[in-house]
Amino acid sequence: IIIAQDVHKVYRMGEVNVPALRGVSFKIESGVFASFVGPSGSGKTTLLNLIGCLDQLTDGQLTVADQDVSALNYTERARFRGDHIGFIFQDFNLIPVLTVYENVEYPLVMVKNVPKNRRKEKVLSLLEAVGMSDQRDKFPNQISGGQKQRLATARALTTDPKLVLADEPTANLDSATAYKIIELMRKLSREIGTTFVFSTHDTKIISEVDTVYTLEDGMITGTLIQKGA
Amino acid sequence: IIIAQDVHKVYRMGEVNVPALRGVSFKIESGVFASFVGPSGSGKTTLLNLIGCLDQLTDGQLTVADQDVSALNYTERARFRGDHIGFIFQDFNLIPVLTVYENVEYPLVMVKNVPKNRRKEKVLSLLEAVGMSDQRDKFPNQISGGQKQRLATARALTTDPKLVLADEPTANLDSATAYKIIELMRKLSREIGTTFVFSTHDTKIISEVDTVYTLEDGMITGTLIQKGA
Numbered sequence: 001i002i003i004a005q006d007v008h009k010v011y012r013m014g015e016v017n018v019p020a021l022r023g024v025s026f027k028i029e030s031g032v033f034a035s036f037v038g039p040s041g042s043g044k045t046t047l048l049n050l051i052g053c054l055d056q057l058t059d060g061q062l063t064v065a066d067q068d069v070s071a072l073n074y075t076e077r078a079r080f081r082g083d084h085i086g087f088i089f090q091d092f093n094l095i096p097v098l099t100v101y102e103n104v105e106y107p108l109v110m111v112k113n114v115p116k117n118r119r120k121e122k123v124l125s126l127l128e129a130v131g132m133s134d135q136r137d138k139f140p141n142q143i144s145g146g147q148k149q150r151l152a153t154a155r156a157l158t159t160d161p162k163l164v165l166a167d168e169p170t171a172n173l174d175s176a177t178a179y180k181i182i183e184l185m186r187k188l189s190r191e192i193g194t195t196f197v198f199s200t201h202d203t204k205i206i207s208e209v210d211t212v213y214t215l216e217d218g219m220i221t222g223t224l225i226q227k228g229a
Numbered sequence: 230i231i232i233a234q235d236v237h238k239v240y241r242m243g244e245v246n247v248p249a250l251r252g253v254s255f256k257i258e259s260g261v262f263a264s265f266v267g268p269s270g271s272g273k274t275t276l277l278n279l280i281g282c283l284d285q286l287t288d289g290q291l292t293v294a295d296q297d298v299s300a301l302n303y304t305e306r307a308r309f310r311g312d313h314i315g316f317i318f319q320d321f322n323l324i325p326v327l328t329v330y331e332n333v334e335y336p337l338v339m340v341k342n343v344p345k346n347r348r349k350e351k352v353l354s355l356l357e358a359v360g361m362s363d364q365r366d367k368f369p370n371q372i373s374g375g376q377k378q379r380l381a382t383a384r385a386l387t388t389d390p391k392l393v394l395a396d397e398p399t400a401n402l403d404s405a406t407a408y409k410i411i412e413l414m415r416k417l418s419r420e421i422g423t424t425f426v427f428s429t430h431d432t433k434i435i436s437e438v439d440t441v442y443t444l445e446d447g448m449i450t451g452t453l454i455q456k457g458a
């Protein structure tokens with residue numbers, strides 16, 4: 001579902017160029033659990049942003065779900081992302097003026113145009129799955145850090161996307177809650193064949209995935225195939 | 230340095246009351262490394278916010294550095310915090326219009342009125358200690374998640390506070406970088422007797438601290454004395 005060939009990303013800051021990705025190549029099949037690991041600043045978020053069509057590569061080829069994403073313009077990327085991808089942001093990126101319930105419901109209204117009664121069923125079952133049912137009427141500034149993270153996860157899964165990009169989804173969670181989230185993702189992968197690509201430092205996730213790519217200084221320096229826990 | 234007696238915190242949201250802390254008592258001596266652990270939503274950030282004078286308790290007594298903090302008004306709390314406490318926020322709370330360098334320098338200018346040449350020495354040595362020297366001229370939206378977290382840590386240590394409250398300071402860091410930060414804190418504790426109180430899920434921190442308090446549903450359900458690693 002994801003094919004990357006010699007992908008480069010340079011951030012241009014005035015006079016200075018920051019080479020965040022310096023030639024990354026890999027192939028992730030559909031339904032796989034894969035993870036990128038590596039030091040802080042090694043390029044994990046940058047790579048997930050490219051796959052998730054939130055940013056454009058500066059060189060190389062990147063194909064997601066048979067679509068060459070570098071051929072898409074801004075509006076086409078937003079539509080492609082809405083149709084196929086769920087993104088769990090490292091800094092959550094929640095909508096502050098919507099409640100917990102409305103944040104999860106939003107993609108179903110805006111992107112998929114799902115009827116109201118089926119939306120309610122979906123939102124409530126996801127909030128239950130991430131342990132957030134009793135927080136549903138609160139706003140993002142009225143919940144804890146780990147609750148924000150779980151809300152961001154529920155929101156990414158609400159449209160049953162083919163591909164979920166999860167940037168540090170358990171960083172703010174205790175072990176028991178983290179395992180609950182990982183188990184939820186495993187269930188989706190088994191039942192509807194969702195592909196999950198993680199950026200993480202969490203050994204609980206790393207030990208669960210099929211493939212681990214090590215990223216250092218914008219290059220892949222190691223690939224470990226484990227075929228899942 | 231911190232004495233809590235039967236501390237309560239209720240968040241009032243219109244008709245609904247959320248009891249985040251339901252009677253917490255403990256005593257943390259000066260120079261100690263202590264940590265609060267517990268499930269997401271158990272009240273760790275709420276407790277650190279009370280100790281850090283960012284919020285007021287609703288019942289009980291709380292004394293920090295011999296000051297009864299519930300007796301302070303808003304401006305007195307801000308001054309007390311600026312004089313004695315370094316706070317590492319769970320969501321970093323950086324100033325977006327200041328560079329990395331200026332974010333670390335800011336407390337030295339605003340609070341301590343340190344002369345410019347001594348400020349430069351201090352800021353550069355802290356940026357070096359957290360591995361962020363080459364990011365100094367960037368803005369917070371131009372650095373990675375873990376780099377933001379390390380910047381938030383450097384900023385909290387810049388005034389050599391007596392007490393540092395660190396809310397999940399390693400959540401976004403790989404192991405090697407996390408150990409570098411923990412080592413920096415250990416060094417400050419040894420050299421200038423800084424007291425560190427963590428809220429964390431990171432076993433690397435938990436195994437290093439002198440005392441571990443387990444918080445569940447707003448109550449302390451366990452106290453483990455380890456006397457440091």
Ligand SMILES: Nc1ncnc2c1ncn2[C@@H]1O[C@H](COP(=O)(O)OP(=O)(O)OP(=O)(O)O)[C@@H](O)[C@H]1O
Binds near residue numbers: 146172249270273
């Ligand atoms: N401003 C607020 N208004 C209402 N409820 C709040 C507010 N802030 C926090 N809460 C609630 O109080 C409880 C404790 O929150 P707190 O942020 O202290 O938890 P935490 O232990 O730090 O969790 P995490 O590990 O997820 O960061 C949570 O259930 C949260 O939803």
Ligand SMILES: Nc1ncnc2c1ncn2[C@@H]1O[C@H](COP(=O)(O)OP(=O)(O)OP(=O)(O)O)[C@@H](O)[C@H]1O
Binds near residue numbers: 046047375
């Ligand atoms: N908008 C930007 N402008 C300039 N440099 C950037 C920008 N965004 C990221 N960078 C730099 O690119 C490098 C890679 O950043 P990235 O966020 O991908 O790292 P990461 O592996 O996700 O790190 P972390 O584990 O800390 O989240 C970092 O050195 C960062 O400072």
Ligand SMILES: [Mg+2]
Binds near residue numbers: 090167373
């Ligand atoms: Mg990142």
Ligand SMILES: [Mg+2]
Binds near residue numbers: 145146274275396428
């Ligand atoms: Mg918290």
